[in-house]
Amino acid sequence: MPTLDWIGKKAVVNHHREVPYRLLRCDEKLSMGDPGSGNLLVEGDNLLALKALLPYYAGQVKCIYIDPPYNTGNENWIYNDNVNSFEIRKWLGHVVGKEAEDLSRDDKWLCMMYPRLAVLREFLSEDGAIFISIDDNEIHNLRSMMNEIYGKKNFIASIIWQKIFSTKNTARHLSESHDYIVVYSKNANIWRPNLIERSDVANKRYKNPDNDPRGPWTSGDCSARNPYNAGIYSIKCPGGRTISGPPKGMYWRFSKEKFEELDKDKRIWWGKSNNNVPRLKRFLSEVKEGVTPDTIWFHKEVGNTQEAKKELLATVQFDNSASVFISPKPTRLLRRIIEISTNKDSIILDSFAGTGTTGQAVLAANEADGGKRRFICIEMESDICQNITKTRLNTVLTEYKKRTENSGEHKIFDSGFRYCKLAYPIFDKTGQIHSEVTFADLATHVFFTETGEPIPKQPKKKETSPLLGIVNDVAVYFLFNGILGDKRANGGNILTSKVLAELPVHKGPKVIYGEGCRLGISRLKREGIIFKQIPYQISVS
Template sequence: MPTLNWIGKDAVVKHHKEVPFRLLELVPELSYGEADSGNLIVQGDNLHALKALLPRYAGQVKCIYIDPPYNTGNEGWVYNDNVNSPEIRRWLGEVVGKEGETLDRHDRWLCMMYPRLVLLRQFLREDGAIFVSIDDNEMASLRLLMDEIFGVRNFVATVLWQKVFAPKNSARHLSEDHDYIVVYAANADRWRPNLIPRAEEATARYKNPDNDPRGPWTSGDLQARNFYSEGTYPVTCPSGRIIAGPGKGMYWRISKEKFAELDRDGRIWWGPDGNNMPRLKRFLSEVKDGIVPQTLWLHKDVGHTQEAKKELLELVEFESSDDVFITPKPTCRVPDDWLIGSRRGLLLAREVMLELKRCI
């Protein structure tokens, strides 16, 4: 398996073991709700926070979402995304040593990410998964890093999130319209995503024009372009019209015997007059309760950064709108990570979710 090497790696590979366990200190004036609800917001260096939470949640987390620094090299943000802050430099000096002073920003990013990902892996249940937001600056490095820590076979997918609703005409080369959400499972053989609830308009497509006792249905094409040795045969419509076979360059998806079986069971739709090209009936009562998650998330479905910025401005008073973090995640998008990775977003002792934001 290809591995990623960088300056300082040897110093951080086992650093998670050297981080001391710490006690979490309750701040009553900042607390809300029942003390035993199980919900926590931890302020501080996320490496120390993870080590403090590990004894309680190791092997119990079903879904982790993290939004690490993208390492864009932009030092003008409210959050310093250049991995060049005094805190990072001090940490590198302590952990990596004098060699850390000469690291480029990609080396520093990798040194920062490695021990945190190693700790996060220890939180996951066997049927858990982690979702990581990132962009092109560190996408390639992140994949290799997570292959090493979580295992190549546990890679699930890379989701493309359309983060803007219009192209950036000021772009130097191409308008960067998307971010990534990289998904890994603790054990890909055991993890299964939840289905996305079916939209009302999707359910509305199911009708019952022939009053089938099995209820509403929709129809699917019985023809395909893929070669199928048993997929060329004539069929006879209820009207008596003989259809010589599928269209030019097409094949029936099923054998002649299977077609006859489905027709006897009333699962072939020949049109209202019994004279159309046959289609396969799919009953609402027999399909899954939702839709299999896809790897393309459009802004119209899950929101975009401008929408998220507007949400922030409604909640927090800023001296200037320029002070708002420029790549927030819309509230209608982040729950998709949770809904897919956990059970309807429930936060239970056996169904723990962990969200790790940029806390360095």
């Protein structure tokens, strides 16, 4: 498969692995409503934030939506990743500008996107998919990069979204009315879209001209280009006309016997004259529960950019509406993505959250069907995150709660979100564990870096166990901060015969992290133990 190369590629393809793990800290004052709802709004650069979230959510996210800078030359995005490469370091801190001034604009964009797309893939569940908004500036590069990271075979579609419905006569060349939404699955053999609820327009196509007691129907062709098992035969219409066979080059869809059976059941429509070419009746009551999503999404169904701005202005007070500069997406667009790609309990991740449209769409979907979907939204700009994203989500939550309280029809909608900020890295520059890191923080990190899976739910603090979990029959133990109750320096953190005897029993192989080990090599071998020393043998990134 041909692959794309660009300035800085070598330095970034593994960058997501080098980014240090940080901690996230919740700010209760900025959070809202029920903290147990599982929704998160994270303020910070998404590469760092994603790395911090990975130990908790790896392989658990069903739907990722991102709307990154399109690299039009008119946005003010800055490439600022801490990549140790000469050619990249000179880009840092400069606004990525117009083509004429900035010949490396595409290189910078690719360097920014590659590690983020790579780490996002680690969040997807096996039946998950990622949806990426983009336009013609970078779609070709995005597709190449996605083929490399997600695999060409997992490409699903490039959806066309009609973002604008009136022609711009001032356009220099053609008036551009669409964006793309590029979709890749983690595994195309597994991922399947949900059907879209039938719209009234779709239902109106079903009529009942013959008052069939089975209700409204629409009709389909009885002939096809494929022979199936049916063939070519003549048919006598109830009105007396004989049709010598299907149209030229085609075949009847059904055998003669099947045809007669359908006609007897009044499933064949011969037209009002009873002499037309036969058509098969398809009853609304019998068609699939919904419609298969297609690749062109019209603004009437999923909204447009104007609608998106209005929605934002209805939820956030701006001093001057010109400051709605982030190009929000309409909630209906996100509702469509959520409808086709999530279940009622899915996690939806948006790491370029902007004004929080994804968060609002998740809340709206839950309000509509009583679901318990959770969102994780990440926004880098503190000003946007605190004053726009958070405010919008607050307004929406308050509105929904009020509406359900007043309606008396459904259960009160009581949700919320935690507002988190990035804290310090788990390890300091000398490789030592940061003094404020707790047992729970480090245990989560150790379990994930050891097994690649999020740590299983741990018992309440009082009963914290040194056995963190078992994956593929390998048990992971963690001796840290006097976990066995001995608070003396190093007490319980050193693997001795006594400590081993106190550990919860696991008959299979064991990985034990501790500050030291007094057991000999042959004893470790006999007990099936791999010992790893804290902090040196904990993976730092």
